[in-house]
Amino acid sequence: xxxxxxxxxxxxxxxxxxxxxxxxxxxxxxxxxxxxxxxxxxxxxxxxxxxxxxxxxxxxxxxxxxxxxxxxxxxxxxxxxxxxxxxxxxxxxxxxxxxxxxxxxxxxxxxxxxxxxxxxxxxxxxxxxxxxxxxxxxxxxxxxxxxxxxxxxxxxxxxxxxxxxxxxxxxxxxxxxxxxxxxxxxxxxxxxxxxxxxxxxxxxxxxxxxxxxxxxxxxxxxxxxxxxxxxxxxxxxxxxxxxxxxxxxxxxxxxxxxxxxxxxxx
Numbered sequence: 001x002x003x004x005x006x007x008x009x010x011x012x013x014x015x016x017x018x019x020x021x022x023x024x025x026x027x028x029x030x031x032x033x034x035x036x037x038x039x040x041x042x043x044x045x046x047x048x049x050x051x052x053x054x055x056x057x058x059x060x061x062x063x064x065x066x067x068x069x070x071x072x073x074x075x076x077x078x079x080x081x082x083x084x085x086x087x088x089x090x091x092x093x094x095x096x097x098x099x100x101x102x103x104x105x106x107x108x109x110x111x112x113x114x115x116x117x118x119x120x121x122x123x124x125x126x127x128x129x130x131x132x133x134x135x136x137x138x139x140x141x142x143x144x145x146x147x148x149x150x151x152x153x154x155x156x157x158x159x160x161x162x163x164x165x166x167x168x169x170x171x172x173x174x175x176x177x178x179x180x181x182x183x184x185x186x187x188x189x190x191x192x193x194x195x196x197x198x199x200x201x202x203x204x205x206x207x208x209x210x211x212x213x214x215x216x217x218x219x220x221x222x223x224x225x226x227x228x229x230x231x232x233x234x235x236x237x238x239x240x241x242x243x244x245x246x247x248x249x250x251x252x253x254x255x256x257x258x259x260x261x262x263x264x265x266x
Contacts, residue, residue, distance in 0.1 A: 003233055008238050009161055010158065010161055011160055011234050011238070012160070013159075013161065013162060014160060014227070014241075015250070015253075017231075018243070018250050019250060023093075023096075025082075025085045025086055025089050025243055028079075028085065028096050029081070029082065029085050029092075031096070032076040032077070032079060032080040032095075032096070032099065033076075033077075035103060036073050039072075039073065039099075039102065039103055042103065043062075043069055043107075046062045046065065046110050046111055047066075049111060049114040049118065052117075053113075054117045054118075054120060054126050055114060055126060056127075056129070056130055058113070058114055061110060062114075072098060076095060079091070079092045086243070086245060086246065090235045090242075093231070093232055093235055097228050097229070101221060101225070104217055104218075105218060105221040108214050108221070109136075111214055112214040112215060112218065113129060113133055115214070116129055116132070118207075119207065136215075136218070139219075140218065140219065144222045147223050147226045148226045151227060151230065155230075239251050240252065240253045
């Protein structure tokens with residue numbers, strides 16, 4: 001795996017969400033409980049909008065998503081118990097990625113095309129929606145791949161090393177580093193908006209605004225996915241990304257280095 005060529009120092013900036021306790025096991029446990037209610041609301045909206053939508057197979061898609069969401073809900077309840085999430089922190093973080101994308105990637109995508117399906121009436125337009133959905137998925141995959149490449153380049157340049165926080169901050173606002181992803185999203189957005197403006201009338205402008213927001217959320221979630229996966233990799237590879245057994249304190253980098261030195265000397 002290409003990430004193995006980097007050492008612990010190259011990833012230390014990614015510890016910040018854990019150092020600030022924003023993604024500590026207890027914080028994720030509380031978020032899991034909140035997500036249950038959020039997902040229930042989104043599922044209600046999916047079923048409600050699907051009832052007025054002509055998007056092909058929308059009913060089956062929503063029911064399938066319901067089954068997936070129920071399974072994730074059961075697992076999230078399991079990992080919101082302190083004794084469990086403190087012991088299985090790596091698994092908990094994996095579940096947090098799945099829950100966040102179920103909420104803001106899958107639900108967003110289903111709601112988006114359920115809403116679009118309420119704006120068309122003919123079978124020909126419904127088929128065009130299928131084509132549009134396929135294009136969006138391929139563009140989403142392209143955004144994910146380009147973001148992975150961008151992340152790897154920044155990692156190679158040392159932007160995620162603890163001593164180069166200023167460089168990392170500049171890279172976050174570096175227009176050139178975002179340019180390939182912005183171009184891909186812009187082209188896809190232009191294509192989608194062309195379709196929408198052919199279908200929408202003045203009375204549906206409020207729905208159009210919601211659709212635009214859903215599109216942006218979908219692509220933003222795919223943009224952050226590579227970093228989430230790298231953090232998950234770090235939790236499996238480095239002990240400094242894990243909290244102590246009580247879940248209150250993050251294991252320090254110095255402690256892990258001392259353990260490694262002592263085991264090496266033996």
